[in-house]
Amino acid sequence: GAGVSQSPSNKVTEKGKDVELRCDPISGHTALYWYRQSLGQGLEFLIYFQGNSAPDKSGLPSDRFSAERTGGSVSTLTIQRTQQEDSAVYLCASRTEEGRNTEAFFGQGTRLTVV
Amino acid sequence: KQEVTQIPAALSVPEGENLVLNCSFTDSAIYNLQWFRQDPGKGLTSLLLIQSSQREQTSGRLNASLDKSSGRSTLYIAASQPGDSATYLCAVEYGNKLVFGAGTILRVKS
Numbered sequence: 001g002a003g004v005s006q007s008p009s010n011k012v013t014e015k016g017k018d019v020e021l022r023c024d025p026i027s028g029h030t031a032l033y034w035y036r037q038s039l040g041q042g043l044e045f046l047i048y049f050q051g052n053s054a055p056d057k058s059g060l061p062s063d064r065f066s067a068e069r070t071g072g073s074v075s076t077l078t079i080q081r082t083q084q085e086d087s088a089v090y091l092c093a094s095r096t097e098e099g100r101n102t103e104a105f106f107g108q109g110t111r112l113t114v115v
Numbered sequence: 116k117q118e119v120t121q122i123p124a125a126l127s128v129p130e131g132e133n134l135v136l137n138c139s140f141t142d143s144a145i146y147n148l149q150w151f152r153q154d155p156g157k158g159l160t161s162l163l164l165i166q167s168s169q170r171e172q173t174s175g176r177l178n179a180s181l182d183k184s185s186g187r188s189t190l191y192i193a194a195s196q197p198g199d200s201a202t203y204l205c206a207v208e209y210g211n212k213l214v215f216g217a218g219t220i221l222r223v224k225s
Binding site: 004033035041042043045048050056058059091093100101102103104105106107108109 | 146147149151157158159160161164166204206208211212213214215216217218
């Protein structure tokens with residue numbers, strides 16, 4: 001497709017379970033971001049991937065959160081032992097990295113609800 | 116600390132009015148600034164990107180300005196329409212991340 005694709009669009013999980021969220025970036029985009037948007041809050045940076053470089057994980061809130069990007073394309077964000085405070089919309093974005101002055105394109109997000 | 120602030124938090128205007136949304140940032144060492152809109156329950160749609168060396172960008176009824184030295188950007192919307200109703204987000208790029216403001220909720224009344 002032409003845009004950033006995220007799946008699932010909605011996920012309800014029980015507290016303590018693990019979840020995986022998927023992001024398919026725009027083809028050819030080397031940079032990929034994960035953000036979290038909690039109810040009434042701004043967008044919170046989680047992690048950044050750029051090509052084959054080591055990811056910037058400085059925004060991950062705890063060691064229960066991890067992300068990987070296979071083959072420089074699809075990315076998976078994993079949350080282990082989910083807690084109710086993990087409930088939020090998780091947004092993925094991609095962009096090219098030509099001189100950094102390129103637009104970031106966001107997916108529609110995955111709405112995660114931990115019950 | 117790199118912080119981005121948007122004023123006002125919410126704005127309601129009648130259809131046809133011109134309006135200005137404000138964004139300020141504390142660290143002027145930016146790569147660029149990007150304006151987005153977000154419709155309820157949706158992702159973000161990119162509106163305009165201004166490089167750090169630029170002063171403004173225009174797209175249709177939208178005009179964004181950037182004053183890096185004072186740490187300010189404005190988004191001007193001309194002849195507002197009900198379809199412009201959304202949350203408008205300002206994002207500043209520093210290093211490996213975009214730092215977002217909390218947004219301005221715009222409602223254009225018909």
